[in-house]
Amino acid sequence: MLMRNSAFWKRGALLVLAGVFAAGCTGPGIFETKNVAARKGLNKDVAARKGLMKSIGKTWKAVKKAAKAGDNKAAGKAAGELYKLSGKISKVFKNKGGKSRSKPNVWTDKGKFKQRAEFLAVSAAVFSQVHSKSGSKAMVSKGVKNIGKNCGGGHKTFRAKKKKKM
Structure with a gap:
């Protein structure tokens, strides 16, 4: 007992x-967003945007790495996560303010900005549900290029270039 x-x-x-x-x-x-904002002197909106975009960047790298290795299942799973994250883009860019590399046209041309974010989300979803399950190396490659085109298109239009440190 x-x-x-x-x-x-x-x-x-x-x-x-x-x-x-x-x-x-x-x-x-x-509380990470608050701590990052406090440490870096960012307001909470900028910290939330930067946090989301960094997560998207990491997830995008995971998609490319898995696709390059031929692990279509892992690439599809990462693309599904990319889809979820990219669906949050227009939500975190509601409030202007704070110092960031976002161009003013994010807020002056909200329709186009939202459309760009949706293009990224749709291309990630199509990759996750179609390209990664096709078993075709050409389809996977095409899907990766399409995601990259939609992601990069938003950067070119709505993000200022990084200032070089001297």
Whole structure:
């Protein structure tokens, strides 16, 4: 009887510790945007935009890397994530303000900006659902190029070039 209770308490303690560990690992992520904004002197809108765009960039790299390696399943999964992220672009660009590389036409030509974001989302979705499942290297290559074209088109139109540091 004592052994059963001992095992019960050990398992319970282990579960509690696992929960505390998991909460500790994920907790700061909730406030990451605020911390980044505070550290870099950014307002919260700019920090949210930069965070989303960095996530999109990382996910886009994962799509390209998996496609190049011939892992169409992983490329399709990453493209599905890219689709979800790119669907948030027009939402994080609602408020103008703060110092960033966004050109003024993001806010003066909102329709075109939203359309560009939707082109990226659609090309990622098509890649995820069609190209990555085709088994054709040519289709996968075409899908990757299409995503790149739609992503780069937004950069050319709506983002200023990075200033060179001297």
